Amino acid sequence: MPSPSPPLRPHPHLYEINTWVWLQELSGRTQRKLTLGDIPDQEWDALKEKGFDCVWLMGIWERSAQSRAIARSLPFLRDEYDQALPGWQESDVVGSPYAIRAYRPDPALGTWDDVERILGKLHDRGMQLILDFVPNHTSLDHEWVASHPEYYIQGQSQEYQLAPHEFFVVGESDNPRYLAHGRDPFFSPWTDTAQLNYFHGETRAAMMGVLDTIAPYCDGIRCDMAMLILNEVFHRTWGRLLMDREWPANEFWSEAIAGRPGWLWIAEVYWDLEWDMQQLGFQYTYDKRLYERLRQFNPQGIVSHLRASLEYQRKLVRFLENHDEARSAVVFGRQAHSAFSVLLATLPGLRLYHQGQLEGKRVRLPVQLGRSAAEPLDETTVSCYSRLLKLSHEDVFHFGNWRLLSLEGEGEQNVTSLLAYQWTWQEQWKMIVVNLSPAEAQGRVCFTDEFPFSEQEYACILLQDVFSDCSYEFGQETYRKNGLLLKLAPYEWQIFSVIAVRGGFKS
Numbered sequence: 001m002p003s004p005s006p007p008l009r010p011h012p013h014l015y016e017i018n019t020w021v022w023l024q025e026l027s028g029r030t031q032r033k034l035t036l037g038d039i040p041d042q043e044w045d046a047l048k049e050k051g052f053d054c055v056w057l058m059g060i061w062e063r064s065a066q067s068r069a070i071a072r073s074l075p076f077l078r079d080e081y082d083q084a085l086p087g088w089q090e091s092d093v094v095g096s097p098y099a100i101r102a103y104r105p106d107p108a109l110g111t112w113d114d115v116e117r118i119l120g121k122l123h124d125r126g127m128q129l130i131l132d133f134v135p136n137h138t139s140l141d142h143e144w145v146a147s148h149p150e151y152y153i154q155g156q157s158q159e160y161q162l163a164p165h166e167f168f169v170v171g172e173s174d175n176p177r178y179l180a181h182g183r184d185p186f187f188s189p190w191t192d193t194a195q196l197n198y199f200h201g202e203t204r205a206a207m208m209g210v211l212d213t214i215a216p217y218c219d220g221i222r223c224d225m226a227m228l229i230l231n232e233v234f235h236r237t238w239g240r241l242l243m244d245r246e247w248p249a250n251e252f253w254s255e256a257i258a259g260r261p262g263w264l265w266i267a268e269v270y271w272d273l274e275w276d277m278q279q280l281g282f283q284y285t286y287d288k289r290l291y292e293r294l295r296q297f298n299p300q301g302i303v304s305h306l307r308a309s310l311e312y313q314r315k316l317v318r319f320l321e322n323h324d325e326a327r328s329a330v331v332f333g334r335q336a337h338s339a340f341s342v343l344l345a346t347l348p349g350l351r352l353y354h355q356g357q358l359e360g361k362r363v364r365l366p367v368q369l370g371r372s373a374a375e376p377l378d379e380t381t382v383s384c385y386s387r388l389l390k391l392s393h394e395d396v397f398h399f400g401n402w403r404l405l406s407l408e409g410e411g412e413q414n415v416t417s418l419l420a421y422q423w424t425w426q427e428q429w430k431m432i433v434v435n436l437s438p439a440e441a442q443g444r445v446c447f448t449d450e451f452p453f454s455e456q457e458y459a460c461i462l463l464q465d466v467f468s469d470c471s472y473e474f475g476q477e478t479y480r481k482n483g484l485l486l487k488l489a490p491y492e493w494q495i496f497s498v499i500a501v502r503g504g505f506k507s
Contacts, residue, residue: 006126008128009053011348011397012351013054014053015055015056015355017355018372020094020109021372023036023039035111036060036105036115037113044121044125048125054264058222059132060105060110061106062103063096063106065101067095067193068095071368092369093370094368094370099192099193100138102143116216119217119218119219128220128264130219130221131220131221132222133210133214133221134224135252137181139193148206149177150203151200151206152180152196152197154177154180155179160178165181168191179194180241181194182196183195185233185236198248199247201248211256215263220266221265222268226269226277227267227269227277229253253280253282257280265283266285267286274287274315282315283315284315285317287318290305297336299419302419303404306347310348318344318350318352321357322352327357330362334380335438336438338493342493342495345392346388346392346397346432353385356372359378362375363375391466400424400425400428401423401424401425404421405422414441414442415441415442419432428498430495433488433493434493435491435493437491438491440489441487443485444486461474465494472484
């Protein structure tokens with residue numbers, strides 16, 4: 001068995017890999033078909049060298065033949081395949097990784113022994129392995145559909161007649177059952193899935209058993225659409241079909257997490273339910289609000305969001321893209337992408353990077369595809385992320401104290417688009433200033449309340465821009481009274497380090 005899980009740094013770095021696509025790419029490079037057990041050690045070495053704490057192998061579980069057939073037939077998905085992979089073949093459509101037929105490695109990818117070896121190799125390098133858990137639904141051809149239809153939400157003939165796209169029929173023709181497709185209440189049903197019933201005790205017990213099956217092979221799980229099975233959300237979505245079934249006494253998540261201490265729990269969650277999920281025990285919850293404000297190019301909203309309590313923020317998953325979102329290089333454009341990548345690398349919380357993001361890839365691949373088209377590297381993006389990952393690997397960005405800094409306007413220049421914050425730890429201090437807008441901005445960073453040094457006397461401090469020759473030297477009185485006046489071009493950013501100081505840090 002692999003060694004115990006290595007300890008995780010605060011504010012860890014997580015790398016998401018589309019496993020099926022990655023194996024196809026590696027197979028192409030080596031000119032032989034690779035499975036999970038054949039991944040070269042240098043691939044794990046490279047991720048460790050970049051400073052990643054966790055690897056999320058997205059989509060390793062057995063996919064559904066029915067999901068695959070549906071994914072090959074839907075016109076809107078075929079249009080997406082045309083855009084992402086011109087000349088694609090039917091064999092390239094491998095089905096959705098979120099319509100799971102069984103929680104075992106897909107035979108096309110590898111075996112349990114392969115996953116166990118990967119876990120050991122990551123542990124040897126001080127990294128953890130994260131796998132998927134899809135609590136809300138299964139595939140249409142999951143064994144439970146035939147053996148335990150009671151695990152699923154069911155309707156009657158009249159519901160099926162009124163909304164046939166929301167149900168599928170199983171069982172004998174003289175005794176049919178109408179099982180519901182999985183869904184988010186705000187969108188159409190996912191027609192390749194079957195909706196589990198979380199107001200049924202045996203369903204909950206069966207899903208606890210799934211977690212027990214996964215547990216020996218990973219250090220934690222990313223829980224897909226985790227808020228959908230909250231009691232209140234579930235009742236709001238399915239109450240009309242629950243026939244006044246009594247609410248469970250506890251939340252599924254509180255019981256699941258309490259019963260598996262030491263695991264890393266990551267929730268994909270929306271609708272401002274992040275705090276609720278954190279209170280149930282999730283160490284990290286998606287920060288979709290920050291992502292949306294970045295997409296809206298809303299500087300004031302971004303700054304306001306970062307005024308939330310640090311206890312809340314340090315449990316957020318910061319991201320610029322993932323398999324559900326468009327590529328950040330396309331969404332933000334080169335200038336803004338550079339600025340926002342600084343936030344991703346240096347804000348508190350778990351920092352999620354998506355396969356291809358570091359290379360500036362521009363094509364979002366539908367999850368149903370098992371192969372991607374080749375794209376040229378964007379050398380500017382590669383260089384930017386390389387520098388930022390090296391910087392944010394430093395201890396100050398993991399063990400240090402984070403604080404938002406105050407800014408004052410200077411003359412008629414725009415200050416509302418500027419964001420400034422600092423990290424301090426032991427004898428290290430870093431200050432980050434970012435212009436979040438496409439216009440020039442100017443402001444004065446104030447240290448009246450947030451000054452990081454003790455009251456001991458010091459002669460001067462020297463601030464050195466980490467990535468340029470720009471530096472500022474101040475006497476004590478000038479620095480404390482006047483702060484630091486900065487003028488930044490559109491989407492410009494600066495990261496400063498203290499390189500000379502007399503006096504000590506506050507404890």
